[in-house]
Amino acid sequence: ETGVTQSPTHLIKTRGQQVTLRCSSQSGHNTVSWYQQALGQGPQFIFQYYREEENGRGNFPPRFSGLQFPNYSSELNVNALELDDSALYLCASSPSVANVLTFGAGSRLTVL
Amino acid sequence: DQQVKQNSPSLSVQEGRISILNCDYTNSMFDYFLWYKKYPAEGPTFLISISSIKDKNEDGRFTVFLNKSAKHLSLHIVPSQPGDSAVYFCAANFGNEKLTFGTGTRLTIIP
Numbered sequence: 001e002t003g004v005t006q007s008p009t010h011l012i013k014t015r016g017q018q019v020t021l022r023c024s025s026q027s028g029h030n031t032v033s034w035y036q037q038a039l040g041q042g043p044q045f046i047f048q049y050y051r052e053e054e055n056g057r058g059n060f061p062p063r064f065s066g067l068q069f070p071n072y073s074s075e076l077n078v079n080a081l082e083l084d085d086s087a088l089y090l091c092a093s094s095p096s097v098a099n100v101l102t103f104g105a106g107s108r109l110t111v112l
Numbered sequence: 113d114q115q116v117k118q119n120s121p122s123l124s125v126q127e128g129r130i131s132i133l134n135c136d137y138t139n140s141m142f143d144y145f146l147w148y149k150k151y152p153a154e155g156p157t158f159l160i161s162i163s164s165i166k167d168k169n170e171d172g173r174f175t176v177f178l179n180k181s182a183k184h185l186s187l188h189i190v191p192s193q194p195g196d197s198a199v200y201f202c203a204a205n206f207g208n209e210k211l212t213f214g215t216g217t218r219l220t221i222i223p
Contacts, residue, residue: 004155033210042116042201042213043156056210090155099144099205103155 002027004104006091012110013081021076021107025093031055032074033101034066035090043090049074050096078109086111115139116204118214126222131189133217135202138183142204146211147176147187150199159200160187189219197221 005024013019025032031050035043045058049068063079072093078085088108092101117136125131133147143164148156162169162176162185169176175188189196202214 035213040215042118042203042215043211045210045212048210058210092155099146099211100158100161101211103148103157105153105155 004091004093004102006089006104006107008107009105010108010110012112014112015081015083017081017111018077018079019081019109021078021089021091021109023074023076023091023093023104025072025074025091026102029093029095029102030072031094031096032068032072033092033094034074034076035092036060037088037090037106038084039087046076046089081111083111085109114215115142116202116212116214118200118202118217120217121215122218122220124220124222125192127194128191131187131192131196131219131221133187133189133200133202133219135185135187135214136183137185137204139204139206139212140183141206142212143206144204145176145178145185146203147174148201148203148213150201150216156201192221194221194223 007022033048034046037043047057048055052068065077068074088106090106092103146161147159149159150156160174178185199216201216203211
């Protein structure tokens with residue numbers, strides 16, 4: 001049973017650019033959630049996808065968008081990057097909409 | 113508005129002793145509480161959870177206590193082992209809503 005895998009692990013972008021982060025969910029999981037963890041903070045909920053539809057969104061602007069594909073993998077897209085977008089982006093999957101999430105190791109984004 | 117608070121950024125405990133990590137919450141709607149453990153360069157991993165209808169849940173060396181009147185929960189690890197050194201996050205939600213995380217407590221077990 002493979003866990004949640006994320007790519008890339010690290011990346012550096014400049015302000016104003018766009019970024020796409022990718023996530024493969026754990027086998028058998030059909031729900032994907034994305035979290036942003038800034039330095040010294042706990043993970044903050046961005047949004048969740050269930051069966052390819054957005055199923056809840058946190059307090060993030062529209063320039064944060066996502067997709068879930070038929071194989072339940074997912075993408076997080078961030079447009080017009082700002083310095084404060086520098087963070088660890090965590091993807092988590094779960095079997096249906098459930099409490100216990102399985103997290104990937106994250107993608108660390110640095111915006112210069 | 114920090115709805116889940118972990119007021120101790122760090123904690124050091126001697127190997128073999130009890131580690132107690134604390135968490136406070138403000139939202140009385142929360143009905144499910146979880147603890148996650150995070151090692152460097154890894155994602156958080158689920159450790160233990162408790163429903164609001166219970167006041168204690170035990171799993172091996174790990175016990176979570178919930179005091180609803182005080183809006184407080186704690187994680188007890190006994191005996192503490194060097195492999196327990198990690199950052200511990202408290203999280204909560206209600207229904208099937210998003211998880212709200214605390215800021216974490218870095219636990220260091222001293223051999």
